Amino acid sequence: MGKRLSKIYTKTGDDGTTGLGDGSRVPKNSLRVNAYGTVDEANSAIGVVLAHDVVPGRVRQSLTDVQHDLFELGGELCIPGHAAVTAAFVERLERDLDDFNADLPALEEFILPGGGHAAAACHLARTIVRRAERATITLAADEAVRPEALQYLNRLSDLLFVIARVLSRAESGGEVLWDRAR
Numbered sequence: 001m002g003k004r005l006s007k008i009y010t011k012t013g014d015d016g017t018t019g020l021g022d023g024s025r026v027p028k029n030s031l032r033v034n035a036y037g038t039v040d041e042a043n044s045a046i047g048v049v050l051a052h053d054v055v056p057g058r059v060r061q062s063l064t065d066v067q068h069d070l071f072e073l074g075g076e077l078c079i080p081g082h083a084a085v086t087a088a089f090v091e092r093l094e095r096d097l098d099d100f101n102a103d104l105p106a107l108e109e110f111i112l113p114g115g116g117h118a119a120a121a122c123h124l125a126r127t128i129v130r131r132a133e134r135a136t137i138t139l140a141a142d143e144a145v146r147p148e149a150l151q152y153l154n155r156l157s158d159l160l161f162v163i164a165r166v167l168s169r170a171e172s173g174g175e176v177l178w179d180r181a182r
Helices: 031-050 057-078 087-101 117-142 147-172
Strands: 017-019 025-027
Touching: 025 031, 031 057, 031 117, 031 147, 057 087, 057 147, 087 147, 117 147
Parallel strands: none
Antiparallel strands: 017 025
16 A cells, blocks of 8 residues: 555645545534544544553454444545445444353443443543444434444444453452442
8 A cells, every 4th residue: 555644734624624535625523523533532542442451362352343443434434425334343343242241240230430440441432432423423413324333333332331341350350330329
């Protein structure tokens, strides 16, 4: 592959617009830019989770796959009419969800976000994915968004919740339960 970026700054965004993947220009605060920008933020948050040494190999592979998926999803949202995320992406998340959840005890109480540095970072990534989902739903109210994109974000937040539970057990032995009596 050839060089994609030879110059990092272009000054073309100085007027408050940005270029979409199809070459059109839109305001930086457009619904589309907000959606793919939040997907990018979620991808960065997952990178923070992966920066922790305690992340087990199988979790690390799953989250690395997710990072690649989110790059595809960001591209799909950046190029109106482009399709990148498929049902197979969602199905892989569901398989990972089932695999990671199989060894966890059933939840009888809500848990607090925390349980160690990596688990807390994973909870933060989960909430950013939820925001990305809301931003994409908002975009879908005005413009065409493929259902696979929304399904992917919905399953991903579930996966990150389960992975946070796995990481919490690896780091501190268990989750911090919400105490409704406080």
